[in-house]
Amino acid sequence: MISCLYSKIKAVQLQEFVIILFVDSLLNREQKNKLLKLARETISHYLVTGKIEKIPESDPVLKTQMGAFVTLHKGELLRGCIGNMQSKSPLIETIRDMAIAAATQDPRFPSLEPKELPNIKIEISVLSPLKKISDPDEIIVGKHGVLVSNNFTSGVYLPQVALETGWNKEEFMNSLCGSKAGMNEDAWKKGECDIYIFTAEVFSE
Numbered sequence: 001m002i003s004c005l006y007s008k009i010k011a012v013q014l015q016e017f018v019i020i021l022f023v024d025s026l027l028n029r030e031q032k033n034k035l036l037k038l039a040r041e042t043i044s045h046y047l048v049t050g051k052i053e054k055i056p057e058s059d060p061v062l063k064t065q066m067g068a069f070v071t072l073h074k075g076e077l078l079r080g081c082i083g084n085m086q087s088k089s090p091l092i093e094t095i096r097d098m099a100i101a102a103a104t105q106d107p108r109f110p111s112l113e114p115k116e117l118p119n120i121k122i123e124i125s126v127l128s129p130l131k132k133i134s135d136p137d138e139i140i141v142g143k144h145g146v147l148v149s150n151n152f153t154s155g156v157y158l159p160q161v162a163l164e165t166g167w168n169k170e171e172f173m174n175s176l177c178g179s180k181a182g183m184n185e186d187a188w189k190k191g192e193c194d195i196y197i198f199t200a201e202v203f204s205e
Helices: 029-049 091-104 114-119 160-165 169-180
Strands: 068-074 077-084 120-127 131-133 145-149 154-157 194-198 200-204
Touching (some): 029 091, 029 114, 029 120, 029 200, 068 091, 077 091, 077 120, 114 120, 145 169
Antiparallel strands (some): 068 077, 068 120, 145 154, 145 194
């Protein structure tokens, strides 16, 4: 599991539902609403009981293996964000597990308390497969999320980070390498890391 965004970044109000889309929307509104409802109910149940519920699901799309992140906002501030870039579990189970992780396992924050949940806004990012690139010019800020890695460390920013911070490509990549991954800021320019891009379908309550 990977944490996203860092705690000093403020989240801003994003446009209705999808921000960055695949060419064709992967999920319909009913499926998005179902995943958001599942995430909230899962967190609520887990915070009270400490138990993870099984999820019967017949929708073939929600049973597809896909990476995803669940992000929690409290007002304008990040409250938790955990995800899997590539999951071996059905999407609906990934959302369930990442919702619990975002609420209780993000090392930057204390575990969410039940009394906080009514003030929490849930955002879900469903990810496309990773694509390794050799030329940073392929990165389109605001469209692509980026994962950087070397033999020692890695870091990832979701596509919406650029929208929320107003960063240009250089600021986005310098922060990803330097602040998030703990590399040299210009590692992405000097070929000192592998670079992968992806898109995300992002929707929220």
